[in-house]
Amino acid sequence: MRAELRGLGATLVVLTPEGGVQLRPDDPPERLRPAPKFWKTFAAGLPPALTLILLAPDGTVRLRRTSDDAVEPEAILLKVLRAAGKAVRTQAADAKHPAPARNALERARLAGSARGLGRRELLLTSLASAIALAVLDACATTPPISEAKPNSAIGPDLIDVNLEINGETRKLRLDPRTTLLDALRENLGLTGTKKGCDLGQCGACTVLVEGKRIDSCLALAAQHDGHKVTTIEGLADGPRLHPMQTAFLEEDAFQCGYCTPGQILSAIALLNEGRASTDDEIREGMSGNLCRCGAYPNILAAIRRVRS
Amino acid sequence: MRHFTFERAKSVDEAVKGGAQPEAAFLAGGTSLVDLMKLEVLTPLRIVDVSRLDLQKIEARTGGLVLGALATNTDVALHPEVRRRLPALAEALLSGASPQLRNAATVGGNLLQRTRCAYFRDLATLCNKRTPRSGCDALEGWTRMHAILGGSNQCIAAHPSDMCVALAAFDARVKVRGPQGEREIALTDFHLLPEQHPDREFALSPGELVISVFVPTTAAAARSRYVKVRDRASYAFALVSCAAGLELSGGTSGRIIREARVALGGVGTKPWRSIEAERALAGQPPTKDSFRKAAELLLAGAQPRRDNAFKVELAKRTMVRALTLAAEGA
Ligand SMILES: Cc1cc2nc3c(=O)[nH]c(=O)nc-3n(C[C@H](O)[C@H](O)[C@H](O)COP(=O)(O)OP(=O)(O)OC[C@H]3O[C@@H](n4cnc5c(N)ncnc54)[C@H](O)[C@@H]3O)c2cc1C
Ligand code: FES
Ligand code: FES
Numbered sequence: 001m002r003a004e005l006r007g008l009g010a011t012l013v014v015l016t017p018e019g020g021v022q023l024r025p026d027d028p029p030e031r032l033r034p035a036p037k038f039w040k041t042f043a044a045g046l047p048p049a050l051t052l053i054l055l056a057p058d059g060t061v062r063l064r065r066t067s068d069d070a071v072e073p074e075a076i077l078l079k080v081l082r083a084a085g086k087a088v089r090t091q092a093a094d095a096k097h098p099a100p101a102r103n104a105l106e107r108a109r110l111a112g113s114a115r116g117l118g119r120r121e122l123l124l125t126s127l128a129s130a131i132a133l134a135v136l137d138a139c140a141t142t143p144p145i146s147e148a149k150p151n152s153a154i155g156p157d158l159i160d161v162n163l164e165i166n167g168e169t170r171k172l173r174l175d176p177r178t179t180l181l182d183a184l185r186e187n188l189g190l191t192g193t194k195k196g197c198d199l200g201q202c203g204a205c206t207v208l209v210e211g212k213r214i215d216s217c218l219a220l221a222a223q224h225d226g227h228k229v230t231t232i233e234g235l236a237d238g239p240r241l242h243p244m245q246t247a248f249l250e251e252d253a254f255q256c257g258y259c260t261p262g263q264i265l266s267a268i269a270l271l272n273e274g275r276a277s278t279d280d281e282i283r284e285g286m287s288g289n290l291c292r293c294g295a296y297p298n299i300l301a302a303i304r305r306v307r308s
Numbered sequence: 309m310r311h312f313t314f315e316r317a318k319s320v321d322e323a324v325k326g327g328a329q330p331e332a333a334f335l336a337g338g339t340s341l342v343d344l345m346k347l348e349v350l351t352p353l354r355i356v357d358v359s360r361l362d363l364q365k366i367e368a369r370t371g372g373l374v375l376g377a378l379a380t381n382t383d384v385a386l387h388p389e390v391r392r393r394l395p396a397l398a399e400a401l402l403s404g405a406s407p408q409l410r411n412a413a414t415v416g417g418n419l420l421q422r423t424r425c426a427y428f429r430d431l432a433t434l435c436n437k438r439t440p441r442s443g444c445d446a447l448e449g450w451t452r453m454h455a456i457l458g459g460s461n462q463c464i465a466a467h468p469s470d471m472c473v474a475l476a477a478f479d480a481r482v483k484v485r486g487p488q489g490e491r492e493i494a495l496t497d498f499h500l501l502p503e504q505h506p507d508r509e510f511a512l513s514p515g516e517l518v519i520s521v522f523v524p525t526t527a528a529a530a531r532s533r534y535v536k537v538r539d540r541a542s543y544a545f546a547l548v549s550c551a552a553g554l555e556l557s558g559g560t561s562g563r564i565i566r567e568a569r570v571a572l573g574g575v576g577t578k579p580w581r582s583i584e585a586e587r588a589l590a591g592q593p594p595t596k597d598s599f600r601k602a603a604e605l606l607l608a609g610a611q612p613r614r615d616n617a618f619k620v621e622l623a624k625r626t627m628v629r630a631l632t633l634a635a636e637g638a
Contacts, residue, residue, distance in 0.1 A: 026309055159314055176314035176355070179342065199343055206408055212382075215408045218339045222314050223357055266408065273407075287542035288406025 006186060011055040015039070026177060057158055057175065161225045165190065166234025176222055181205045183221035184231060192232035192261050196290070203289035206262035206269075207231050213269035215288075232261035235268075244268050247302040255293035263289045267303045276307055309345050316357040320485060320517060326356035328487050328515025334358045336378060337412035339405070340421040347429055349422075349438060359414075363519060366390070372524040377416035377517070381471065382407070384415060393525035396532035396551045400474040400573075403536040406543050416518035418471045419482065419498065420510060424545055425454065425465035436462045437506040444506075452615040453545070456623075458577035459611060463506030467499060467578045468545050474534055476579035477551040477571035480523040486516035495521070499578035528553035528569045533633040535626050536573070546574035548623045552630035556594060563635075565589050565598070570606070570631070575623050582606045585627075594635035596628060603627040 006025035013022045013032070020032040053064045158173045163180075165188065172187055181198075184190045184207070196204030198217045205217040208230040235242035244264050247253070254260045263286070270276050270285040282303050283296075291299065317323035327334055333352035335341055336359050344350040363378040368389035375384055384390055385401035405413060427433040427445045434443035446454055446464055455466040472495065480495040493511055500508055523529070532553030538544040553569040568589035571581040585606040592598035603624035610620045 177309045200339055200409055203408060212411045213408045214412045218342045220338060223338060223359055284542055285407060288408045
């Protein structure tokens, strides 16, 4: 459910007369006390019936649905979630592509994002059932609280972060917690950079920042404001692959391919660093990139090929 | 990850001011802090990004090296003067983490990195370092990676840094600036033993920012090596490591140790310098025999537990090896 919420960039708030629950994508569910301030904003000032609210990252209401007693809560939830998905999709498409696609590249991008959103729709369905369960559970277990203390449901202040990704300046408004990896994958849709361990232990998320390789999972995006970032998407020159990409193909330097973008960026950086004159140096220089498929000998061969 | 506010310090003064606020944390490379924030082991409310401060310089002075707090682990390791005048430090840094991590990791962040004790990192277990007086699951737990020197009945977490072991051996001093001004702390006093307060790991007050590290470069430093033993060939924390340096006098036939420097990693709750072993080596010939005797002395007080008894002998052999390499010359 969290991944889905994160994908939508939304906070879910459920209000009942006894209080409510707030769920941000990355936090434990937070109990809300009965809060007249909220009721004013979200429920016409009255203690709400079961009300579901999706908040956009800037705190504005993206969607609100209140149950009338006649309808089953589960049905409402499903309806709400479907509507939310629709709203989100239109919004995303509008923001990304204000005018019709002009050229082949843009058409390809559009097709790409349409695929992504299709998957998102699937996620929404599972989100709907997960939320339904969570809400029913919360309604059953939230104890009534007498003192009415308002509770902020709005997330943290978003911050502006500019990144120069593969030569293109991208302006982002981000939750400060966003890692560089998540900014690339979730906010910019550049899913070529992979998330393996998310703890700096595998190298799948390797990118070049200001020409140097780092693990993007252990860097906050905000920390790299204004920096140049190169990802796997930025290596090819039109249809012409980067020599390291070609070498990986020719040497069969992968099986499942999950570690490959990180391996390729790491290998390019290694050769730039100029410490790859022997096989042992290459192995040591590539030790920050793990490959579960064990394609190591072929990766070594690919790097050797580009070096010479 | 918990919520926090993010601010970038434009000057050292601004950083110190921000860092002195309640629940603030400095952010340099992020490789230790962000990691632990994801696990919610650390939950600062305020992140003060110091990574753009002008503290990246590495200076080679007559008496020693000055490493800026924001110099990356890569830059220090590859600096020609570091490699020439303190090879053990370059080797220690290159043996740590991965190239990607070393490109982000900084001198200051490395000094203040937290233990890799599995119980510290796992919120489902008890840890006095994480939550004072809550208990320690490591004591009766899986202790392969834990310390055999400097532990207490509260905590036996090993200190993880390679860099700090080399710095401890060669009398490094840490320059810090805080709300009360600037001061210097000997590296061997910078990390605290767990004793009854394992949550207190550093001799720093709130808001104190590491500015630089000074390492005197002596004859022993120039003839120094770092040996690290770990569970895989690379990209793993030390089971045992040793930084050793020797100043020798006399001809090739009758060489004598004038001065020795020894510190161990992976075995102590802090980087483990042993003045006692160094004294025992002074005046002796640089032979396996003298090295072994000093190693026996150093590890006499070791307190191994169920899974790490092997570290006692491994540490002795690692120390003999590092001293042997140092004697052979870098
Ligand atoms: C998978 C993995 C493997 C690793 N392997 C090794 C290894 O084998 N050997 C080894 O030694 N290390 C290893 N490390 C640890 C690595 O060396 C540290 O994470 C790194 O040195 C921390 O530096 P940083 O700049 O990224 O620190 P940050 O994460 O930015 O900060 C770490 C801490 O230092 C504080 N801090 C940072 N700069 C200052 C300053 N100037 N003044 C005061 N406080 C400051 C921060 O507030 C924070 O508490 C590994 C890390 C990972 C993730
Ligand atoms: S995902 Fe970043 S190192 Fe594994
Ligand atoms: S090719 Fe599968 S993980 Fe490397």
